[in-house]
Amino acid sequence: MDQLARALSGIVGPQHVITRAAELLVYENDGLPGYRLRPRFVVAPGNRAEAIAVVRALAAANAPFVARGAGTGLSAGSLADGIVMIGLHRMRQIYSIDPVGRTATVEPGVVNARLSKAAAPYGLHYAPDPSSQTACSIGGNVAENAGGPHCLKYGVTLNHVLHATVVLPDGELIELAAPRDDEIGYDLLGAFVGSEGCFGVAVDVTVRLTPNPARVCTMLADFPALDGAAKAVSAIIAAGIVPAALELVDAGTIAAVEASIYAAGYPTDVEACLLVEVDGPAAGLDDDTAAVQRICRENGARAVRTATDSSDRERLWQGRKKAFGAMGRVAPHLVVQDAVVPRTRLAPVLRRIGEIAERHRVRVCNVFHAGDGNLHPNIPCDGNDADEMARVHAACREIMEVCIGEGGTITGEHGVGLDKQPYMDMLFSPESLDAMCRLRDAFDPARRANPGKVVPVRYCREWNASPSARKAVGAAP
Amino acid sequence: MTDAHGPAAAHEPAGTPDLADVVRAARAEGRGLKVVGAGKWSGEGTPAARVRDGADQVTLRRLSGIVAYVPGDLTLTARAGTTLAELDDATRAHGQWCPLCPWGTDDGTIGATFATATTGPFGAALGRPRDLALGIEFVDGEGAVARGGGRVVKNVAGFDLVRLMVGAFGTLGIITEVTVRLRAIPAADVTVLIVPAGGGVRGASPPAGAKWPPAAGSSSIERDAAVADALIAAEVAPSGCAVLDQHDARLLGVPAGAVVARYMGSTALVRAGVAEAGRLGTVTETDGRFWTSYRARDPHPRMLRGSPLSISVARRLKGRFDPGSVLNPGILGEDAE
Numbered sequence: 093m094d095q096l097a098r099a100l101s102g103i104v105g106p107q108h109v110i111t112r113a114a115e116l117l118v119y120e121n122d123g124l125p126g127y128r129l130r131p132r133f134v135v136a137p138g139n140r141a142e143a144i145a146v147v148r149a150l151a152a153a154n155a156p157f158v159a160r161g162a163g164t165g166l167s168a169g170s171l172a173d174g175i176v177m178i179g180l181h182r183m184r185q186i187y188s189i190d191p192v193g194r195t196a197t198v199e200p201g202v203v204n205a206r207l208s209k210a211a212a213p214y215g216l217h218y219a220p221d222p223s224s225q226t227a228c229s230i231g232g233n234v235a236e237n238a239g240g241p242h243c244l245k246y247g248v249t250l251n252h253v254l255h256a257t258v259v260l261p262d263g264e265l266i267e268l269a270a271p272r273d274d275e276i277g278y279d280l281l282g283a284f285v286g287s288e289g290c291f292g293v294a295v296d297v298t299v300r301l302t303p304n305p306a307r308v309c310t311m312l313a314d315f316p317a318l319d320g321a322a323k324a325v326s327a328i329i330a331a332g333i334v335p336a337a338l339e340l341v342d343a344g345t346i347a348a349v350e351a352s353i354y355a356a357g358y359p360t361d362v363e364a365c366l367l368v369e370v371d372g373p374a375a376g377l378d379d380d381t382a383a384v385q386r387i388c389r390e391n392g393a394r395a396v397r398t399a400t401d402s403s404d405r406e407r408l409w410q411g412r413k414k415a416f417g418a419m420g421r422v423a424p425h426l427v428v429q430d431a432v433v434p435r436t437r438l439a440p441v442l443r444r445i446g447e448i449a450e451r452h453r454v455r456v457c458n459v460f461h462a463g464d465g466n467l468h469p470n471i472p473c474d475g476n477d478a479d480e481m482a483r484v485h486a487a488c489r490e491i492m493e494v495c496i497g498e499g500g501t502i503t504g505e506h507g508v509g510l511d512k513q514p515y516m517d518m519l520f521s522p523e524s525l526d527a528m529c530r531l532r533d534a535f536d537p538a539r540r541a542n543p544g545k546v547v548p549v550r551y552c553r554e555w556n557a558s559p560s561a562r563k564a565v566g567a568a569p
Numbered sequence: 570m571t572d573a574h575g576p577a578a579a580h581e582p583a584g585t586p587d588l589a590d591v592v593r594a595a596r597a598e599g600r601g602l603k604v605v606g607a608g609k610w611s612g613e614g615t616p617a618a619r620v621r622d623g624a625d626q627v628t629l630r631r632l633s634g635i636v637a638y639v640p641g642d643l644t645l646t647a648r649a650g651t652t653l654a655e656l657d658d659a660t661r662a663h664g665q666w667c668p669l670c671p672w673g674t675d676d677g678t679i680g681a682t683f684a685t686a687t688t689g690p691f692g693a694a695l696g697r698p699r700d701l702a703l704g705i706e707f708v709d710g711e712g713a714v715a716r717g718g719g720r721v722v723k724n725v726a727g728f729d730l731v732r733l734m735v736g737a738f739g740t741l742g743i744i745t746e747v748t749v750r751l752r753a754i755p756a757a758d759v760t761v762l763i764v765p766a767g768g769g770v771r772g773a774s775p776p777a778g779a780k781w782p783p784a785a786g787s788s789s790i791e792r793d794a795a796v797a798d799a800l801i802a803a804e805v806a807p808s809g810c811a812v813l814d815q816h817d818a819r820l821l822g823v824p825a826g827a828v829v830a831r832y833m834g835s836t837a838l839v840r841a842g843v844a845e846a847g848r849l850g851t852v853t854e855t856d857g858r859f860w861t862s863y864r865a866r867d868p869h870p871r872m873l874r875g876s877p878l879s880i881s882v883a884r885r886l887k888g889r890f891d892p893g894s895v896l897n898p899g900i901l902g903e904d905a906e
Binding site: 236237239243247248250251260264266271273274275276277278279280282283285286287290306326329330331332372373374375376378379380432433434435436461464465466499500501502503504505506507508512516519520521523524525526527528530531532533534535537546547 | 616639640641642643644664686688692697699700709713714715716717719720721722723724725726727728729730732733735736737738741752753754755756804805834835836837838840841842869870871872873874877880881882883885886889890900901
């Protein structure tokens with residue numbers, strides 16, 4: 093056993109330091125196929141004190157590390173290339189729920205859906221709902237600034253985090269709070285949320301809980317033409333309606349879902365369906381529902397079905413939320429992509445994506461947060477087929493180029509990690525990338541937390557100017 | 570007063586490259602720069618008034634105008650010196666508006682609103698500057714021009730330079746351009762005065778879930794605050810709510826003891842909200858222009874609790890984004906000791 097591993101097992105107990113190759117296997121991947129890296133070993137603290145002690149021990153040893161929640165990420169951001177991995181999956185305690193102040197304080201390993209379940213007796217829930225919510229952790233959500241279908245109305249993780257206790261990579265413990273309206277100070281919490289594990293490790297997080305809406309109405313609109321569905325999305329938002337969710341599912345996805353155990357009753361003879369949910373006080377909800385139905389029909393919807401009860405609603409949502417799982421029937425692997433375009437550019441971008449798929453002989457299934465313009469072009473494939481994977485990657489690159497060309501961005505909620513690094517300099521100037529490096533350096537001057545992720549190292553001026561600093565850390569690919 | 574470098578100069582750059590030149594020159598000469606938008610938040614007692622004597626003044630008023638606006642996307646990109654009134658004119662023509670509505674007046678600039686993260690009476694319901702900023706361009710303390718975020722409503726590409734700059738009071742970079750999220754103007758927008766049921770507040774039936782009635786022996790302002798809490802806890806909550814002391818009520822032409830609330834949304838939603846308010850007291854509709862004078866009236870001072878630079882991360886940020894202390898020196902209380 094390596095010496096550092098032995099030292100850390102003194103903190104967390106030997107059974108929580110994983111060093112054997114066979115056991116490390118599950119830590120070599122996240123949810124995105126095509127990347128596989130083995131950590132030096134995994135250390136899994138069981139509580140706040142242990143987590144702090146582990147980070148301090150790593151600081152003393154000048155050892156770089158990667159923190160990981162549930163490993164459901166989709167950007168290869170939580171993979172560790174021969175360095176230490178801190179697994180936060182054992183830190184699953186919900187410290188407190190305040191039903192009056194509508195907040196909860198939790199450990200980072202608490203699973204997203206479990207928090208909502210714990211808040212349910214008070215008529216509250218945790219609003220950000222990534223599709224992986226039954227598995228992903230709050231800590232991982234904070235690291236990625238995770239989204240989800242209901243973020244259209246309720247906002248992303250950033251808008252729901254009120255406080256975090258963070259252990260910086262050098263071992264200092266700091267409290268980050270949402271800025272107050274009557275005070276002056278930097279929004280360090282805002283900078284921390286979405287920093288992909290590069291700024292430190294949150295050992296507890298306080299989040300806002302949201303009251304359950306009085307009424308919910310879920311609709312499924314069938315569109316013979318994909319174009320019409322895309323146009324309806326813009327028209328709904330432009331009409332001033334803020335749906336709780338506005339999701340697009342295309343024919344390829346529908347076929348996979350309807351052939352699976354997750355069959356949701358989506359029509360298989362259309363190019364796309366829109367899943368539209370409006371919620372809120374009973375007053376005005378019927379008006380919104382009627383307006384959504386009218387706008388869908390005006391844009392070519394063949395039919396608009398309204399879920400009549402909660403089981404009907406859950407079934408409609410199941411088709412959307414389990415779409416990724418259903419793809420397992422189509423091919424052994426699924427490359428889940430993530431990009432954003434201005435909402436009004438959805439129709440032409442979806443057309444271009446179809447052309448790109450055809451040219452590279454890959455199958456693209458779109459299922460995404462249309463109301464935000466947040467695309468998820470998913471490509472079922474065989475990760476062991478080198479020729480096919482080369483075509484998949486070529487198609488992904490072209491899709492990113494199209495999204496950037498339309499004024500969009502390369503990731504809306506999955507993060508940059510390793511996977512999106514090649515596109516960062518298509519989106520940002522060297523000066524902007526250097527500014528991001530400086531922001532990271534303020535939290536982690538030694539660059540020991542998740543080294544080599546997000547911003548390509550070659551764009552960090554100060555870093556490049558100081559080879560001795562790089563050598564001292566001994567990481568960074 | 571002047572410092573060792575001679576009298577303070579005034580700069581009015583016409584573009585981002587000009588501004589970068591001004592910053593580089595100041596950095597080279599060891600001079601400070603006081604950054605001003607329209608000068609609306611820089612009076613006596615404001616944080617801007619703390620800027621060190623002898624700093625040159627940089628005014629961003631020529632750095633103005635809308636750069637991009639696609640109404641269908643509900644996003645707008647404007648240069649920092651664009652006033653909120655200009656923004657309002659441009660968006661209203663398309664049935665849209667920017668819900669920032671910060672404390673102060675609409676001749677303040679969008680750059681200053683974000684640099685100071687000044688919120689307003691609708692911030693809690695409709696979004697504060699940190700929630701509404703999508704993208705940003707800035708010039709750092711060494712004259713480097715950088716961008717964060719973008720023009721789309723959801724974006725996690727790279728570390729968050731947007732949240733870093735919003736509320737930093739221009740001490741890490743001078744904001745030159747901002748992309749903001751807009752909203753459609755709602756079908757109904759009603760402002761009401763609520764006079765709590767005279768003496769008989771206990772008789773009023775409150776919205777479900779509200780803390781009501783106010784404790785016996787409450788003062789008028791405590792009773793009004795209880796009314797506001799009850800309104801916000803109601804199923805249909807107002808977008809904004811104002812509780813006024815006697816002096817402000819008189820100044821703003823509001824009957825003593827009245828709470829002012831604004832309901833926005835579909836006609837049916839607003840009707841329901843006003844009806845719920847009616848369960849707490851007598852409701853009368855009033856002129857929506859109240860909010861303009863309310864915002865202008867309220868100075869909402871910004872406190873400096875301790876020194877922001879006592880935090881290690883904040884100190885290192887300042888060192889990496891403005892190593893020469895060129896940008897708004899003194900504003901963070903550096904000179905207090």
